[in-house]
């Protein structure tokens with residue numbers, strides 16, 4: 001199931017009529033426990049009705065007087081609403097009961113995937129397709145209007161900000177990255193220059209990283225095709241990847257999980273072709 | 287009577303980029319107050335899921351968001367087809383501001399819209415058409 005088809009469980013902490021409000025420390029502990037389990041929580045105002053939610057199941061928590069929840073229903077019948085009396089529960093028990101309620105619904109368990117993916121700043125993006133041509137993992141694509149977009153964000157390699165460094169406009173953000181402007185901080189002129197210097201991580205290796213890998217692979221095939229020294233090839237690749245890692249602070253484990261040079265080549269050609277096709281379409285339509 | 291801005295708090299659950307003591311102190315202040323608020327585990331995660339709840343959060347009038355950099359938050363919402371109101375959203379940055387500053391901004395009646403203005407409106411983010419066959 002794709003990330004975008006999954007439903008989530010939304011929690012409402014109800015403290016209005018017919019319930020006994022929580023004490024502030026208990027509320028804080030319950031909120032923290034639920035957030036850390038990945039749930040979204042609405043603290044309803046005293047007189048407020050549970051907020052409407054789409055594509056999610058709703059669980060209303062409260063210290064209901066007499067253990068009985070107030071009447072509530074979703075008139076449109078779109079949302080499944082459940083109630084849980086939490087009278088006498090501590091934070092851990094609240095989180096447990098919510099987790100059990102989640103397991104009974106089709107709502108997804110949160111936290112199974114670290115949300116690491118590129119976010120495009122369209123104020124800066126010039127639709128140049130560098131990112132599309134660069135990414136080996138099919139993260140980018142174009143919409144019907146040939147506009148660049150992030151299509152498969154769960155294909156992105158956790159902690160790898162490499163594509164943000166190929167973007168000439170510093171338009172690609174990873175909000176969970178440690179430093180600016182990749183983390184979304186304001187882009188300054190000096191950042192732009194620095195980004196440009198880092199742009200071509202492949203320049204480090206004296207040219208295009210893909211052609212370098214291809215050359216290595218061709219050389220290996222022609223010279224050692226019969227008695228190819230797999231160990232040596234691996235060592236060479238590791239050496240060059242370490243260089244890349246040092247230059248672009250791309251995590252070593254990401255680099256090490258790259259496919260074989262031949263497969264890299266195949267994917268690079270595919271990505272490049274995608275980018276070129278999108279640019280050609282852009283020209284035709286403009 | 288004007289409705290006060292809604293409050294949205296992001297717990298930035300899946301990374302240590304927001305200092306723990308800041309997010310804890312802000313959440314504590316919210317819990318001690320009598321105000322209604324929305325708390326989400328991780329806005330990034332919701333954006334990646336294109337969680338329709340983001341639309342509800344973006345559409346209900348003015349909003350104050352305690353999260354991270356305004357530029358990141360603006361485009362995270364846009365990427366989920368839930369553009370924030372350009373002049374109706376204030377993003378308070380828990381990565382760089384102190385808990386006191388963040389809480390004061392959240393509870394102040396004044397809204398200081400601060401989404402970066404640029405050539406594109408958030409609604410200009412392309413509609414999403416995930417590919418079915420993805421490389422891994």
Ligand code: SF4
Nearest residue numbers: 125126128129131167
């Ligand atoms: S490389 Fe940067 S400017 Fe070019 S299309 Fe990608 S995001 Fe836009």
Ligand code: SF4
Nearest residue numbers: 175296298329330354
């Ligand atoms: S929006 Fe910012 S604060 Fe919230 S989860 Fe993403 S990086 Fe963390």
